[in-house]
Amino acid sequence: MNYQVVLFKNESDSVGALIHASMPQLPKMQSTQTATLTQSLNAVDTFEFSLGYDNPGYNLVTPMRSLIKIFQDGNLIFFGRVIKQKPVMDTSGLMYQTFDANSVEDYLHDSVQIQQKVSNCDLKTYLQAIISQHNSQVENYKKFSVGTVTVTDSAGSADRYLDYEDTFDAITNRLIDVYGGYITVDYGSMTINYLSSVGSQSSTPLQIGFNMKSANKTIDPTSVVTRLIPTGADSSTDSSSTDTSSLTADKQPVTAKTTLANQGYVDNQALIDEFGIIAGTQNFDGVTDTATLQQKAQNWLGSQSAAKESWEISVSNLHLIDKTIDDFRVGNQYQFINNFVAPTEWLQVSEVDLDLVTPTNSTIKIGDINMNLSTYLNNKIKQTQNLQKKISLLSALTASQASTIAKQANTISTLSDNYTSLSKTVQDIIDNNNVWVSGNKFIDTSSNNGSMSVSDFTTLYNSGVKGIMVKATQGTTYVNPLAASHLANANSAGIKTVGAYHFLTGDSTGTAQGQAFLAEIQALGLSKTAIVACDIEDKSLSSSVATLNSMISDFYAVLTAAGYTNTCDYAPASWFGTRFTSTAKFKWIASIETSTKPSGADAWQYTWTYNGGKLDCSYSYNKAFI
Numbered sequence: 001m002n003y004q005v006v007l008f009k010n011e012s013d014s015v016g017a018l019i020h021a022s023m024p025q026l027p028k029m030q031s032t033q034t035a036t037l038t039q040s041l042n043a044v045d046t047f048e049f050s051l052g053y054d055n056p057g058y059n060l061v062t063p064m065r066s067l068i069k070i071f072q073d074g075n076l077i078f079f080g081r082v083i084k085q086k087p088v089m090d091t092s093g094l095m096y097q098t099f100d101a102n103s104v105e106d107y108l109h110d111s112v113q114i115q116q117k118v119s120n121c122d123l124k125t126y127l128q129a130i131i132s133q134h135n136s137q138v139e140n141y142k143k144f145s146v147g148t149v150t151v152t153d154s155a156g157s158a159d160r161y162l163d164y165e166d167t168f169d170a171i172t173n174r175l176i177d178v179y180g181g182y183i184t185v186d187y188g189s190m191t192i193n194y195l196s197s198v199g200s201q202s203s204t205p206l207q208i209g210f211n212m213k214s215a216n217k218t219i220d221p222t223s224v225v226t227r228l229i230p231t232g233a234d235s236s237t238d239s240s241s242t243d244t245s246s247l248t249a250d251k252q253p254v255t256a257k258t259t260l261a262n263q264g265y266v267d268n269q270a271l272i273d274e275f276g277i278i279a280g281t282q283n284f285d286g287v288t289d290t291a292t293l294q295q296k297a298q299n300w301l302g303s304q305s306a307a308k309e310s311w312e313i314s315v316s317n318l319h320l321i322d323k324t325i326d327d328f329r330v331g332n333q334y335q336f337i338n339n340f341v342a343p344t345e346w347l348q349v350s351e352v353d354l355d356l357v358t359p360t361n362s363t364i365k366i367g368d369i370n371m372n373l374s375t376y377l378n379n380k381i382k383q384t385q386n387l388q389k390k391i392s393l394l395s396a397l398t399a400s401q402a403s404t405i406a407k408q409a410n411t412i413s414t415l416s417d418n419y420t421s422l423s424k425t426v427q428d429i430i431d432n433n434n435v436w437v438s439g440n441k442f443i444d445t446s447s448n449n450g451s452m453s454v455s456d457f458t459t460l461y462n463s464g465v466k467g468i469m470v471k472a473t474q475g476t477t478y479v480n481p482l483a484a485s486h487l488a489n490a491n492s493a494g495i496k497t498v499g500a501y502h503f504l505t506g507d508s509t510g511t512a513q514g515q516a517f518l519a520e521i522q523a524l525g526l527s528k529t530a531i532v533a534c535d536i537e538d539k540s541l542s543s544s545v546a547t548l549n550s551m552i553s554d555f556y557a558v559l560t561a562a563g564y565t566n567t568c569d570y571a572p573a574s575w576f577g578t579r580f581t582s583t584a585k586f587k588w589i590a591s592i593e594t595s596t597k598p599s600g601a602d603a604w605q606y607t608w609t610y611n612g613g614k615l616d617c618s619y620s621y622n623k624a625f626i
Contacts, residue, residue: 199331499531514558
């Protein structure tokens with residue numbers, strides 16, 4: 001499973017900087033610190049990560065403005081903003097920074113709903129009113145649109161209300177807590193959906209000896225309400241008004257006191273018998289008549305759960321080594337199989353903690369599951385009955401069965417250890433420069449870049465530059481006086497020599513220019529396996545395709561005869577196929593105006609201003625480069 005993390009300096013940055021990738025030789029987050037993505041149902045997803053001083057994103061972050069995108073196998077799974085930044089120097093002298101990021105749902109905390117009445121509306125219209133109020137208060141990049149709404153109110157359309165509260169709390173308190181359902185966001189389109197259900201049932205179980213390391217179950221009855229004191233809307237005034245100065249004793253919000261013979265509350269006797277009297281309140285927006293208020297209060301209390309059940313399960317994510325086994329995803333349901341802890345049942349994942357640096361470390365949480373009174377009481381009985389069964393089962397386990405369970409648990413541990421060992425082996429190979437991956441960066445220099453020290457190249461190496469192409473000659477008379485020092489100092493900084501290039505001009509033959517270039521690269525000691533490139537872009541070159549093709553062919557003939565066979569055409573994208581026909585072994589295409597790799601490119605020069613200076617930089621898509 002591959003993760004990529006891209007940091008954007010602010011909302012205007014459309015390119016971003018790669019700060020972490022699972023692939024070798026690409027930047028990494030601080031492996032000895034935290035890199036945890038927490039995804040949750042109906043909550044703001046969070047990402048806590050650390051960057052070392054050598055990471056490209058170390059000095060790019062501005063809290064509340066910088067943005068983060070996380071991709072899992074190419075799919076966008078997190079988009080949000082950095083909210084906190086903490087520079088650290090630990091006891092060993094290691095310098096790094098720790099950051100906290102929240103997903104874009106956090107933008108809903110940046111606006112406040114005004115007190116208003118949304119007349120005769122369904123839930124989608126109500127959500128639209130909430131989001132419209134949010135959009136009117138925030139910058140464009142924080143705005144949302146409303147997409148699919150499948151949650152419904154059995155009462156149909158009704159008058160609904162908003163008060164002074166932040167938008168996220170309004171959605172939680174007035175929609176999710178009242179009508180249930182799930183809020184999801186499509187990061188690509190910034191679309192909010194309100195769905196009655198999410199996820200699907202997985203074929204992968206949660207099972208001891210397979211993928212379950214530990215499981216903790218909590219049953220919490222403390223949130224139950226057994227006596228409800230309901231309130232409704234003001235029946236004498238418009239509830240959208242913010243003026244309360246004219247309210248009198250006969251102009252107060254409707255309460256159950258006027259409904260239930262001055263009693264003022266509704267009881268659920270069955271819950272009281274189990275837990276005692278526990279009072280709570282609930283407001284029913286828009287209810288102005290006492291009969292409706294009474295009915296809604298009784299319905300609400302009748303649907304009260306007796307307890308909330310929650311789980312925390314530590315798992316081995318076997319999807320990393322076997323793609324036929326499902327990954328763990330928020331909203332999906334997995335069958336829990338461990339009779340020593342609880343009966344077999346389907347559990348919906350409400351939260352997943354992903355470790356991006358060590359993906360084998362994952363924790364899933366099962367959110368609050370509401371149990372009605374009969375289920376709660378039945379579970380108490382079952383727990384008592386199962387206790388004797390479990391004791392008998394444990395006693396009946398043979399030594400062979402116990403050994404099998406131990407071996408299965410050991411297999412999971414071994415898989416984790418093997419992953420760690422394999423990661424180390426891969427890193428050792430990378431450190432010895434024996435592994436190539438697509439997308440490495442290399443620069444090309446000429447005398448226009450002036451003298452460059454080892455320190456200059458070290459800075460470039462730390463920014464991600466792994467290779468250098470140097471200009472050797474131009475025409476038949478010019479030799480770059482800085483070529484040798486650029487190569488030597490770059491190599492001292494750890495930057496590999498990719499090759500050299502010649503700037504082709506129209507004032508002499510291809511053969512003569514090939515001979516001039518050959519003499520210089522031999523003087524530089526350039527390996528015959530290096531790239532030898534011809535820069536084809538000068539305005540003095542023939543406009544005849546046939547003539548220019550012949551000239552380029554003559555140039556390469558000199559080089560290949562001397563054993564330099566890794567020939568490469570360099571030119572702007574618009575020249576390939578129009579000004580000449582490329583027959584060289586490799587194509588190095590300059591396309592500064594585009595944001596994607598040119599078709600057919602073995603290397604792509606994507607900028608002339610790398611790292612803020614006047615420096616050409618390219619991506620490698622062929623091992624021959626870097």
